Amino acid sequence: MSGLGGIEATREILKLSPESKVIAISSVASGVIPSQMLRSGAKGFITKSVPIEELLKAIRAVNDGDHYVTPSVATRLAADPFSDDGGGSLFDKLSRRELQRVADRADACLLYTSDAADE
Helix, strand or coil: CCCCCHHHHHHHHHHHCCCCCCEEEECCCCCCHHHHHHHCCCCEEEECCCCHHHHHHHHHHHHCCCCEECHHHHHHHHCCCCECCCCCEHHHHCCHHHHHHHHHHHHHHHHHHHHHHHC
C-alpha cells in the first residue's frame, strides 16, 4: 500500500479484511486526523509518545472488542470546536484531496514552528 496515508490504508485494510482491528499510531494528536482515522474504521488511536504500557492497554482493549483512544486525544475529540449542529465535523465536508491539502499545510506549519523553536 505504498503511497497511502493512514486513513486510506485503514480503509483498504478493512475492505480486504473486515475482521481486522486497526490501531492508528500517530505523531498528530490534534486536528482532523484522529477523528478521520476513527471514522475510517480504526478501533484505536494512540500517539507515538505514549509509554509502552499504554500501547499494551490499547492492544488489549481493541483485541477485546473495545475502542481505545489516548486520553489527551479523547479530550480533544470531545471538545471538537469544529462540530456543527449536526454533530459532525466541518472537515467531513471536504473531499479527500482537500483534506490532504489541509493536512499538508498543517504539517508544514508544525515543521516550520518546530524548526523556528530549535533556532
